[in-house]
Structure formats: C-alpha cells, structure tokens
Amino acid sequence: MIMSSLKFGTSGLRGLVTELSDTVCGAYTLAFLKNMQARHAIPDKGLILVGHDLRSSSPRMAAACIAAIRTFGMHVENCGPLPTPALAYRALSLKVPAIMVTGSHIPDDRNGLKFYRADGEIDKVDEAGILSALDDVALAPAPGDESPVVQQDALQNYAERCSLILQPKALDGRRIGVYQHSSVARDLLVDILQKAGADTIAIGRSDVFVPVDTEALRPEDIAFALAASNEHGLDALVSTDGDADRPLVADEQGTFVRGDSVGLLTAHFLGADAVVTPVTSNTAIELCGLFKKVYRTRVGSPYVIEGMELAVKDGYRNVVGFEANGGVLLGSAVAVNGQRLGALPTRDAMLPILSILGMAAKSSSTISGLLKGLPSRFTSSGRIEHVPATSSGAFLQSLLDTERRQRYFADVGTIEASDAIDGVRVVLAGGEVIHYRASGNAPELRCYAEAASGVRAEELLQWGLRHAASELVY
Template sequence: MTKINIQQMMAESGVAFGTSGARGLVSQMTDQVCTAYTLAFLHGLGLAKPGQKIALGMDLRPSSPAIVRACAAGIRQAGCEVDFCGMLPTPALALYALAQGIPAIMVTGSHIPFDRNGIKFYRAEGEISKADEAAITQAEVELQTITGDALLPTVNTAALQRYRQRYTSLFAADLLTGRRIGIYEHSSAARDCLRDVLSALGADVVGLGRTDTFVPLDTEAVSEEDRRRGLTWAAEHHLDAIISTDGDGDRPLIADETGNWLRGDIVGLLCARFLDADTVVTPVSCNTAIEASGLFRQVIRTRIGSPYVIAGMEQMLAAGSPSVVGFEANGGFLVGNDLTVGGQPLTALPTRDAVLPALAVLAMARQQGGKVSALLAGLPQRYTASDRLQDFPVANSRALLDSLQSDDAAYQSLWGNELGAVARRDLTDGLRLTFDNGEIVHLRPSGNAPELRCYAEADSMERAQALVTLSLQRIAEAY
C-alpha cells in the first residue's frame, strides 16, 4: 500500500482542478495520479459503498484508454463496480448516471491541447461542486499496486442509447426532412451520435472533416482555418447548416446556411428562447444581448465555469423559478429542471450539452420557415468575439490583471486613448472593462491551461474582433 496526500500529489504532478475537472499534461497523468484521484473522489465524498456502480466513459484522445484503465483500477480498489459506457459524449454519460442514480467519471480533456487530458467527476445528482472539489483535494488515500496492462472493461451501450432517445423522442421524426445538414466530425466523441440523431429526424446528413488525429476544437476561439472551412463546405455541399462540437461533445459549434459560425452565447440565447425559459443563468462573459432581448424574466450572471452556473441554477430553482436554464459562452447548454417542449417531456440535465442547442436552432429555423441566419434578425445587435494567448504563464496573467485593476497608468500604457474612458470594472471573474461608448473588453486566465483569454463586445462583429486582436497584440508585446 502507498499512502497518497492529494494536495501534495497535485503540487508535485501539476494535475489540478480547473473550471471543469482535474486536468494536466498527459505525461503528468500517470496511473498513480489517476487512480489516486478516483479513490479521493469516491472516499472523499463518501461514495465508496460495496458493490456501488460507477459509470465510466471517455473521449477519443489517444491517451484516454490508459487513463480509463487507471480510473477503473481505482473504482475496483474502492470496492465498487465499473459500469463502462465506452467512448461517448460527456452529457450522454451524465444523463445515464442521473437516470441510474449512480456516480460517474468521464475521462476527457474537452477542447484543450492534444498533449493534455482530464477527469471529470459526477455525483449521482450531477456535477460535483466546488465544495466537493475541496473535499477531494483534502483527501488522503491508500493505493494498491497498479498493473498497467489491464484490458478495458466490456462496454455498456445503454448510456448512448438513452442519449439518442432523449432527442429522437423530443422532436417529430420529420423535423429535418428536406434539410441538408453538414456535420464537422473531426475527432468529436459526439460525431456518430449526432449523425444518428439528425438522420432519425429526417435530415440529409453530410459528413465533413472526419479524422483519427485529435483536434482540440475550441468553440469559443474558432480558428481562421475552420472559419474558411465553414464557408467552403456550405457553398460546396449546398448546406442548410453545419453542426459540430468540441472533443467531448458538450459544447456546440453551429454554422448557418452560408457557413458562418454562430457565437455560443447567441446559440444559448436562442435555445433558452425555444424552451420558453423563465430564468437564464450565464457567466459574466456572455453577450449582453441576453438582457437586452427582454425575453427572460431573470438573467443571473456568475463566474465562468459550469460549477458556478449550476450553483446559480440551483439557487433560482430553490427560489421558486418555474423553468431555469443555463449556458456558457462556449454554447454548452444546461437544463435545470424537467420541462415540456411541444407537449413532450424533457428531463433536467444540469451539465453542458451540445445536441439540445443545435436541435433547438434547427427546429426554430424550420418552424419559422426560414434560414438559420434569419433567427438573428430580431436580436439586439451586440456582437462578441474572443481569442487567447497560448503558452502564456498564469503568473503573467495575474500580474497583468492586478496592474490593470489598480493602476490607470498601466491601462494607458496598454491601450492608450484608443478605447476611451473606463466606465465600469467588473471583477466577477478576471477583469471585465466596460467603456463609456458601451464597448467591453474582458481578460481572464484560463482555468484549464496556461492561456490568457480575451472576450470583447461591440456593436459590430468587425469591431469586437478588432478589440480582441488589439488587446492580445498589446499584451503579447508587453509580456
């Protein structure tokens, strides 16, 4: 037996909790680290009961099978039973675990670079909270000898079947008849499931960009190459829309009939409207068109990360709101309570999901007899853009934000007079600056990788993108 102090292990390995699960370099995520995290989750949260089933899934990263084996070893060492759901979208695993009333572990790095991976943990009730994370980090566990050559468990396909059924039963079987929908498949864990669902709803599906090489598609920072691909695919294949997701299928990427990708927070707004939500919970980084639209009785702003959105949703449900949904700037959509859509039941799924918002956008376009692009016509004309500086040390990010919060000279040295006077500083998460002219620049260190993210909002897409480019260029020059 080897005794492991999780806090010490985190410091030594570099594998720590970010905005969504424990993540680190693949080289750091050794069998010992992954097994220890699994034991800390099960023992630290009091979930390790003899014979307790634990749902386990993974994405398509080449490093994921080895991590799954280590997590399975930890589940068995805790006296629990592995319920291996194979390769599937994260929300599919979460939905299955909620229905079965069992905890779950998802091996995924989501959209972060190829050389990294992660582990996401779920109680039987849903995603773990920040308090749960703290309990895991404070745990001490004892590891038995780990054998790295164990075979993957037999796959239980029930989770994927339930997830597909969730959406094929929610909509009419002819919803997408006559519609030609492209799927940007790349290495998404949702690619085959998406095809199955869209085909079952009558769509003529065109597969695009499928690869066995992992693609770290970030739905908040679409690459210039993917922008061009969208335009080319839409024209070449005469598509009505293009649907994609990030690596583990919990963040959507949706393009209209011209191949232009919609921003995730606008997709979230449209989905919340489709569901006739009373209350929307969303991070501070999302588009202010959500409030300006006047579509929702309440809009609650939180820090960035699904645990904060979920905590806000729970508070609103406890306060008696009849329908609560949440979404993030990446488009990941959360359903806080059971709803009825077109007379059909939609059960709660308080974790990020990509399929529901994609189908909601397609359904709205079909109902209105128009194109996906037409859905944006009635919304307030506020545009957001975002990008990131990669390999930007967290220490540099924190030094930058500290100086900008407290020193007007630092602000002037970075932007000069190009953005005008600052009207408001919002410190909810990072630093969000609102200027006298209504433009917004928001800087925040990533919780998952050494990156600095920049979000901007303005009255035109060109101006929002220019604000992001200018800000990141000036910061890179300064650091």
C-alpha cells in the first residue's frame, strides 16, 4: 500500500504535506476513480470536479489530482479555490464525483483530500474500497505545466444558493464584522452579507494560512473577537474555518457561540422537525423541545449523513444535521423566504451564519438574546495525547462492564443512563454528562463533560482527564 501512514479520519484523508506528494495524490485519485467505477458505475470519460482551499500546498496537490484524472481518461472541471460545500453543491447538481483538496482547520504543514460521489460524501465502505484499490493502481505522471482554466460556475451557483437564505434587506441596520484570515469564503461572505443589507466590515485578512479550529479556538482568535467587537461596535463577528464548512459566530460582546448551539438555532430557523447530531453535542437539543425527533450518532459527517437518511425514511420532512463544530448539513429540502433550498448533505458554514444573523434581525434580538432562550447547558472538552489506539480501546472496553462502570464513576455521581454509540457516555443523576471516546484522527483519548454551569462542567472534565490518565496502560 502507498503511504500507509496516511489514513481516513472523520472527514477525509489527512496527513503531513511531506507525505502528500504528487505521486501519492495521484495514486489516491486513481484509487478513488477505480472505486467509483466498481461501486457506483461512473461512466468512462465522464466529468470529475476538483477544487481546493487557500493553504500553500493545495494548488500543487490539486494539479496532481487533475493530472491523474486525465491519465485515467476522464474530463476535469477545475473549480479552483472555493468552499467545500460549493464544490459539493456543484457535484450534486451535475451528478458527478468531486475531489476537494483541503486540510480544513489543521496547520499548514498538513493537508488532505475529501472525496465526493455523485450523490454526496463517500462512506466508510468507499474508504475501504479506495484503500484496497491502491494496491492495483499504476502511478500517475507528475502534472505538467498546463492545468485547465479555472471555471467559476461552482462558486457562482453556490453564491446564488446562499442569496436565497435571507431577503435583500433582512440585515438592514446590522453591523457585521467578517474575520477573513485565510478562509476560502472570505470574499464571498462579505458579498452575501452586503446583499442582505448588512453594514459589513472585513478585518483580519491574512496572506498566510491560519489554522482556525472552530472546536478548539486559539487564544488569539478569542482575543481578536473581543477587540474587534469593542473597536467596531459590532452586532456580530462571523468567520469560517479554512475550507468554509465550519462556521464561527461571535455575539455582540465578541463571545463565540458554541458550534452545537449554532446548529440548534439554525435547525430552529429552518423549521426542522428532525435533527441529527453526534453524541458530543450537548443535551439542550433535546431539552429545548423544538424538534419532534433527535437522532444521535457517532462523531463524523458520514454518520450524520446516515442518520439523516434514516430520518427521511422514518417520514420526517425537514431534516437538519449538524456537528459540534457548527457545520450544518441539510438532509432534505427546506423552505426559506418562500424559496426552496435543496438538500445539501455535507457540512456548510454559510447556512448557519446567515440563519443566525437572520433570526436575530427578524426578532429584533441580539445573538446573546437568542442563546438566553435555550436551556442552560455548559460543556467542556479536553484530551490526553499520545495514547495508542490499543490503550484507549482497552480502557473504553473496560467501561462497558456495568459493575466496573459504576465503580469508576462513583466519585462523581450515580449513573442514570449510558450508551456506547461512540466510546462510552454516561448520564449522571441530575443530567450531568461525562463522555470518553478515542480520536479518529490522532492517538489520543478525548473527554467531554456537560453540566448546568460552566464551572461544574470544567470540574467534571478535569476529574475525567485525571481519572482516565491514572487508569490508562501504555
């Protein structure tokens, strides 16, 4: 197998840039195409879309993918730099596969490939098929000097979709800051907000890649939001991660809104009757009583997509999925402003940003005011690094035993319920939650805690990390 140190995580193939050479990118592209032919009967000489984010290695890697596609005898539409959901939307519209070169929020010395079938993201069976096909691919030649001219259709079509979400004057009188950094959606976001009537201020643009992680914000991002809010008198500050599939929304005080709260508010704005979200999202989603059904899944967009498909089969009409990072997936078409917004089963940052701003403006509320209407649930998360999969697996397996689990958590409370959807998650008396799971992207054990106050959630998290560290064997 080529470069076996590379692996699929919760959202595509990821690895160090030094491992993602032209040869390796070409080999994975050919393996992807072989799997598409074997499992999904894509036509010979059909069309494949390729796009990329703004990190320094992405144009080179995209060129390698394009060269491999041509070697395979297929046509390419070079979509250039654009948001991941824009590429996915184009692929769904044309019913063709696509490859997005992006490492999302990870540092610039890393990157990745995200693959799409004609009907949406690949699943875990496809991932296995790609890895299996690697053994049989002939290495693609290095890309030449010429690549196809960048086509703007994908970006334009996505912009038109985003413009449907809010009416032209929906944000009149709202002063919105756009933290641009190196987001591939930085200019699009300004344009869409201005079309909705917002007084938009573009700030923080960067010529080098900035690894903004919506689930683990850097201290400088937090400080930036507070300073920008004070300096410019903002009603909100918005941004995305590098490939614009995860949103960032800060309220009028410059405080960032948690991703699962972003998802909850978005689902409410869209009139969802069923919500699908991983077990790491907090329980305000059930406690708010806004949705007929809440489906809980493992962490990762493939599992959320499976859950949305189940919800549609169960007869729900407005199905919205979201992850704790704030990325929102549409599992069905929804009506907004009398317009039909088609299903888009991949993470999208623009939809939640516009939904929350629109909801606040329509109700003449602040962002913090919207949050006050939700149940008071606070969460904290942390991790123990450098934990081999064998050690985290043995630890989690031990907690599946009922008596062992009760003894382990006895210091913090009585267990009222538990599940093993993704790792081990327990609900203590009074609704407090502690959840352990092994990372899908790194050798680490992650811990999540939820309580009625931020102080208590942090106390539970620190107990969980200390207790697990004392029990792990490696």
